[in-house]
Amino acid sequence: MAFVITRPCCNDASCVSVCPVNCIHPTPEEPEFRTAEMLYIDPESCIDCGACVDACPVGAIFPDGELADEDEPYLRLNADYYLDHDGEAGEAPLRRAPKLPDGDVYIAVVGAGPAAFYAAEELVRFGSVQVDMYDRLPTPYGLVRAGVAPDHAATKAVERTFASTERKKNFQYRLDVTVGRDITLDELADRYHAVLHASGASTDKKLGIAGEDLPGSVAATEFVAWYNGHPDHADDVYDLSSERAVIVGNGNVALDVARILLTDPDELASTDIAQHALEALRTSSIREVVILGRRSIADGAYTNSEFLSTGLVDGVDVVIDDADLTVSPQIAAQLDDGTVDSTIGSKVRLAREYAANGTHSADRRVVFRYLTAPTEVLGDSAVTGVRIVRNSYDAQGRVCPTGETSEISTGLVIRSIGYRGQVVDGLPFDEETGTVPNHAGRVVNTEGEHLPGQYVAGWLKRGASGGIGTNRFCGQETASVIVEDIVGGAMPTPPLHRDDVVAMLASRGVLPIDGGGWSNIDKAERTASRAVGSVRRKIVTIAKLREAATGPIPG
Incomplete structure (x- = not known):
């Protein structure tokens, strides 16, 4: 989201002095300030801090998604100032934004997670670019909604940035639509100048050891989706009757799962955790979580902030x-x-x-074990334990098993060794990396040639690594090459128009959920949360989400 200066601008420059990124011009130090009709905010540089809004003495500054119809032209007026506007003599231009050809450009974005939204945020800055965002679920936001731990409310606040994009007049949702089933990639390509694939990496990696498929041996991807209320896993059932759980993996997701298993359910009750998960955790017997890492602490993939926060969980050693x-x-x-x-x-x-902390008096604990790898999940009809081997380093720093083995008794083994992308019908796919081959987001074939109109962003582009900040850069990079191709005339012209998509889907019994439908779902979840004292009570089945999307919202 960017802020926009509108008609009442008084030119007193109060906003200039509080802007932390110098995105408001002309400033009093610039010669043009003396004759300027008004000031202008650079939409490319604005960081959505809102400081200028508070400083404006005449109430002339608004978020770009909340402009009244009569103020819409001011968005373009602010942006136009920076197209080729020079600073003082000898300085580089403030910014050289590309000038798009006349006529609307239609972009289909497949996926509604962070990378998809950061790309869309860049694209909808251009009024002639119309973005339609597709997702197979009735709800947007991807892993921010279904992957970020419920007790990380600050991280989920990024949804506000996404919401500002979804309010743009050149953006619309087509949720509850599965691309590849309800509508094919060829049908999208026939109706859009470009298709941006940002559907993420939705499957888990396997350990490849005996007993991995026993009941009680589960993927962290599924467990996380379960406690976050993902409709695909709302009916999953986990046996939490064992006093110990074992997590294989040393990333942030492993720490998230451990924390959720050990945190007092009364503390989780105020979050947006799925109610079925909260009820199961209230009766859980798990008091110890053992986290296994095949390499040393120096190779831990979790961030230091997550490692530190693990030690701050009340009642957990x-x-x-x-x-x-x-x-x-x-x-x-x-x-x-x-x-x-x-x-x-x-x-x-x-x-x-x-x-060094020898005081372990809490009744729950998380145990970190390094240079330890599982070799077999034990049990006949269900998990009863896991066999592990001790590793060591050779002189070259390579990890080698020592042959020293032992067993850990447990009824729950959770593998948390990463996500993996899935094949997208109609696109090339690299099985080894789990990604779509690309150059900076442009999808390429086996000869390295760009497939016109096909782009990729996020984990499907670079593999399942990096968090929200990485996805911002990744999405913006892909958006920039899309704009380059629009400006350079490299974008194919679709033979059909995307206006028939909704009717075509309806003929197939598919009713896309638009922005109004998502707003209804959002309001319904927030309304229901008041009864349980949480920030949100998620609706966790497709049928009920569709029902909520049609409204009306109870008062």
């Missing part, structure tokens, strides 16, 4: 044995001479602090 703090010879040398990467150094120091 963090347990690390000194024997598990071994690192590779190379890292050990870097720690000794002070040349170690600061992120790794902080992680090792924090782990040592946890290990």
Whole structure:
């Protein structure tokens, strides 16, 4: 979202002085300020902080998604100022935004997660670009809604940025539509100048060990979806009667799962956790979660902030044995001479602090075990334990099994070793990386040639790594190459018009949910949350989501 200066602008520059990114011009220091009719906000640089709104003495500044009809032209007026506008003599232009050819351009975005939205945010800055966002679920926001842990409300606040994009007049939802089933890629290509695929990486990676498919051995992707109320997993049932759970993996998702399993359910009740999950956790017997990492603490894939927050969970001890703090010879040398990467150094120091804390009085605990890998999930008809092997480093810093094995008793094993993309019908796919081959977002064939009108963003573009911030850069990069292709005339002209899509889907018994329908769902969930004292009570079945989308909303 960007802010826009409108008609009442008084030119007193109060907004200029509070802008943290210098995106309001001309400033009093610039010669043009003396004769300027009004001031202008650069939509490309605005960071949506709102400081200028509070500073404006005449109420002339509004979010671009909340402009009255008569003020819509001011969005273009603000942007036009920066097209080729020079600063003072000898300075580079403030910004050189591309000038798009005349006529509307239609873009279909497949997926409604962070990468999709960050790309859409860039595209809808151009009034002639019309973005239709498709998703197979009746709800948007992807893993922000169904993947971010319920107790990470601050992270979920990024939804406000997405909401500002969805309010744009050149943006519309077509939710509850499965591309590839309800409408084919060829049908989209016939109606849109470009199709941007940003459907994420929705499947889990396997451990490849015996017993992995036993009841009680589950994927973190599914478990996370279950407690976040994803409709695909609302009916899942997990046996939480064991006193110990084992998580295989050393990323942020592993810590999220451990934290949810051990946090007092009364604390989770105020979050947007799915009610079925909250009820199951209230009767859970799990008091210990063991997290296994095949390499050392220095190789932990979780962030230091997540590692630190694990130790801040009320009533939960963090347990690390000194024997598990071994690192590779190379890292050990870097720690000794002070040349170690600061992120790794902080992680090792924090782990040592946890290990040095001999006071473990809480009735719940999370145990970190490094240089430990599972070799078999044990049990006949259900999981009863996991066999593990101790690893060590050789002189070259490679991880090698030692042959020293042991067993951990448990009734629940959760693998958390990453997500993987799925094949998109009609596009090339790299099975090894789980991605669609591309150059900076342009989909390419086996010869490296760009497939006209086909683009990719997010995990499907680069693999399942990085968080929301990485997806911002990734989505923006793809949006920029789409704009380049529009300007350069490399965008194919569709033979048909996208205006017939809704009627075509209706003839197939598919009724897309638009922005109004999503607004109804959002209001219904927030209304229901008041009865249970949470921020949101998610609707977790497709049928009920569709019902809520049609309204009316109860008062």
